[in-house]
Amino acid sequence: MQQFFVFVRKECYHIFRDKRTLLILFGMPLVLIILFGFAITNEIHHAQIAVLDQSRDSYSQRLVRKMTASRYFEVNRYLSSYKEIGPAFRQGDVKLVVVIPGRFAHSFEHEKVAAVQLLTDASDPNTATTLINYANAMIIQYQQELTGEIKLPLTIRSEIQMVYNPSLKGVFLFVPGVMTLILMLVSAMMTSITITREKELGTMEILLVSPLKPVMIIAGKVVPYIVLSFIISLIILAMGTWVFAMPVKGSLLLLLLECILFGLTALSLGILISSMTNSQQTAMMISLMGLMLPTVLLSGFVFPLESMPKPLQVVANVLPAKWFNIILKDVMLKGAGLRQVWMPTAILCGMTVFFLAVSIRKFKIRLS
Known part of the structure; x- marks a missing residue:
């Protein structure tokens, strides 16, 4: 066992001496979490709209002010036809484009029905759908404000409540998702590259003739990355909590244990990739493109x-990332416990055991 700890310490020294590896391990999480958190979002703010107001009465003007008072819309221009x-x-x-037909106020007061036409640029369907939803919500709020001034024969009001994410923050x-992506890439990619590097340099044969068994060699290669993946999980959780609320x-204990479990799953997948390849370039391509x-x-x-x-x-269903993503959302947003996430947890445990079993078997066949 002492030889095993000496081997693990040697691997730790090797990792911390390689500045490029450290840059990948700790730089990639910071860059991705900031990029996805700030730049990539499904929320839309200050969208440019045009208004074709053919009524030009107090009701239509109040509707336009209602829409532009929010942070979602800004009037780019007023159209005349x-x-x-x-x-x-x-x-x-x-x-x-918001089209308000003529006699808007008259229709609202006397006919109890007033139409508003919304035209969107659907070359980007997701953006168009989001803008339509925003505009419809504001029109409904405007109508509810007017119902206190005008007696309608029948009004149906729907109360909407967003559970777990009431502000709809992307x-x-x-x-x-970023935590899942980073742990999968870093753990699997770095582990596969580390083992294939030993093959390329010809030092794997030296390790195999040492007193350590192949299982202990693999464990010694993996243990430092288990610790690093746990540290990376803490960094991402801290940034998500402090920067993005x-x-x-x-x-929190369950969440950290699930992160360790997924790190083990990703590491075992990296070991499997390394057992099937003999070059760092091939292992990196499989890790990047295949994962x-x-x-x-x-x-x-x-x-x-x-x-x-x-x-x-x-x-x-065969991707570990799917099950870990489910666990993260349930624990972080829904407050779920082990009773609610036992099934994806069991699936990750089964995948880890399967990947390790196949890796050890192929490792012995190829290098013994």
Whole structure:
């Protein structure tokens, strides 16, 4: 056992002497969490809109002021006819056109029905849908304000409550996803590169003839990265909490234990990659292309899995990132305990054991 600890200490010295490795390990989390937290968001602020007000009465003007008083819309221009809508969209700066027909106040007071037309630039469907939702919500609020002044024959009011994320902050989606992505890339990629480096340099054969068993050699390579992945998890959680006000409603101890478990899963996957490759370049390409894209696309990080075809949903079930993302959201946002997240936890444990078993078997076959 003393030889094992000496081997682990040697690996730690090797990691801390390599400044480029340290830059990747600690620089990548900081850059990604800041990039995803501030730059990549599904929220829209200060969208440029155009207004075609054919009524020009007090009701229509109050509606425009209601929309522009929020941080979501800014009036870019006022149009005088429908012919100006097309050129406004083609210039690219206007994303939404609000058309208020003539006799808007008269229709509201006497006919009890007033129409407003919303035209959007749907070349970006997600942005168009978001802007329509924002505008509809403001129109409903405006109508509710007027119901106190005008007696309507029948009014149906719907009360909306957003649970777990009432302010609809996009960062609450991206912080768990970024943690999943970083732990998967750093743990799997660095582990696979470390072991394949020994193969390329020819030092793996020297390690195999040492008193240490192959299992102990693999464990010695992995232990430093387990500690580093845990430290990285703490850094991401601290930045998410202090910089982006990300809540942790569940048990912090459970959250940290789940991070360690996912780190072990990612490390075991990195060991599996290294057992199948003989060069650092190949291991890096497999880690980046084979893990990064599926983690982003098929883990529920950016796109909802429910909207994907059934075959892709089946493929997503074999990705550890999907289950860890579920755990993070349930623990951090919903305050779930082990009773609620036992199934994804058990799946990650099973994946870790499977990857390790296959890796050790292939490691012995290729290098014994």
